[in-house]
Amino acid sequence: MERSLSENGYGSYGSEEEISITKGPWTEQEDSVLFNYITLHGEGHWNSVARYTGLKRTGKSCRLRWLNYLRPNVRRGNITLQEQLLILDLHSRWGNRWSKIAEHLPGRTDNEIKNYWRTRVVKQAKQLKCDVNSKQFRDTLRFVWMPRMLERIQAQASSNHAQTTLNDTAQAHSEPCGATNTGLFSEASSAIELHAPSFSDSSACYNLRSCSAEEGSSSNLYSYSEIPENGFGGADLWTDENIYFLQQQLADDF
DNA sequence: AATCCCAACAACCGCCGTCAC
DNA sequence: TGTGACGGCGGTTGTTGGGAT
Numbered sequence: 307m308e309r310s311l312s313e314n315g316y317g318s319y320g321s322e323e324e325i326s327i328t329k330g331p332w333t334e335q336e337d338s339v340l341f342n343y344i345t346l347h348g349e350g351h352w353n354s355v356a357r358y359t360g361l362k363r364t365g366k367s368c369r370l371r372w373l374n375y376l377r378p379n380v381r382r383g384n385i386t387l388q389e390q391l392l393i394l395d396l397h398s399r400w401g402n403r404w405s406k407i408a409e410h411l412p413g414r415t416d417n418e419i420k421n422y423w424r425t426r427v428v429k430q431a432k433q434l435k436c437d438v439n440s441k442q443f444r445d446t447l448r449f450v451w452m453p454r455m456l457e458r459i460q461a462q463a464s465s466n467h468a469q470t471t472l473n474d475t476a477q478a479h480s481e482p483c484g485a486t487n488t489g490l491f492s493e494a495s496s497a498i499e500l501h502a503p504s505f506s507d508s509s510a511c512y513n514l515r516s517c518s519a520e521e522g523s524s525s526n527l528y529s530y531s532e533i534p535e536n537g538f539g540g541a542d543l544w545t546d547e548n549i550y551f552l553q554q555q556l557a558d559d560f
Numbered sequence: 561a562a563t564c565c566c567a568a569c570a571a572c573c574g575c576c577g578t579c580a581c
Numbered sequence: 582t583g584t585g586a587c588g589g590c591g592g593t594t595g596t597t598g599g600g601a602t
Contacts, residue, residue, distance in 0.1 A: 329572075330596085352588075369589085
């Protein structure tokens with residue numbers, strides 16, 4: 307698909323003639339060209355990237371393709387339960403600040419998180435006939451529903467961890483690093499560790515400890531990918547059972 | 561087997577902030 | 582101070598694949 311346009315933004319090619327711009331899905335060849343160029347020259351100067359590689363793409367398009375797809379360490383695939391909870395938590399604090407939220411989910415892009423929010427959370431809110439941005443919905447999520455989800459995940463993780471420990475003493479659990487956060491999650495979390503639950507009341511004290519990568523040996527931590535996903539409805543918070551519970555909580559609020 | 565529908569994801573668009581000139 | 586180019590962000594749309602009918 308090609309269109310002819312005089313691009314604004316950073317599609318400007320610095321000449322008056324109109325450049326034929328390719329739109330739509332990227333081909334493997336385009337990916338290869340972009341990847342090789344950035345590997346050699348580094349990120350930035352996106353208009354130059356488009357110009358010097360001969361790609362008939364805008365600078366914006368090159369940047370987006372790199373950030374969301376080609377960049378090393380981009381995590382792809384299902385968003386884990388822990389990531390889902392973290393997204394809910396961070397969104398309750400910052401709203402639609404997708405890039406800021408993405409900073410706390412290593413390897414996830416703002417686009418991916420935004421898509422998750424729209425396709426899952428907003429959809430569920432609609433089904434519950436609730437405004438996703440309403441205080442009622444947000445408070446119920448934050449103070450009732452999420453603690454419950456976390457408690458159950460922790461219980462599952464604990465049992466799995468106990469089993470793992472039995473099977474492999476070399477993976478004995480050591481003392482966690484960092485302090486318990488009074489918020490839901492640590493702001494600087496780059497890895498999340500699950501511990502025996504000590505969930506107490508409805509004050510949303512999550513007791514989910516987070517450690518920055520620099521704070522301790524990563525071997526002592528569950529990384530995202532190491533946290534067990536089995537049990538508790540697979541890798542999705544939005545099971546029928548959970549939604550029913552949420553529905554009850556929302557109903558009780560009135 | 562064909563068609564339809566919908567969820568998930570990729571990509572585009574418009575706007576805004578920053579910076580250099 | 583004004584202006585244009587660039588980079589980034591958030592909203593929106595287009596595409597695609599899989600499940601349902």
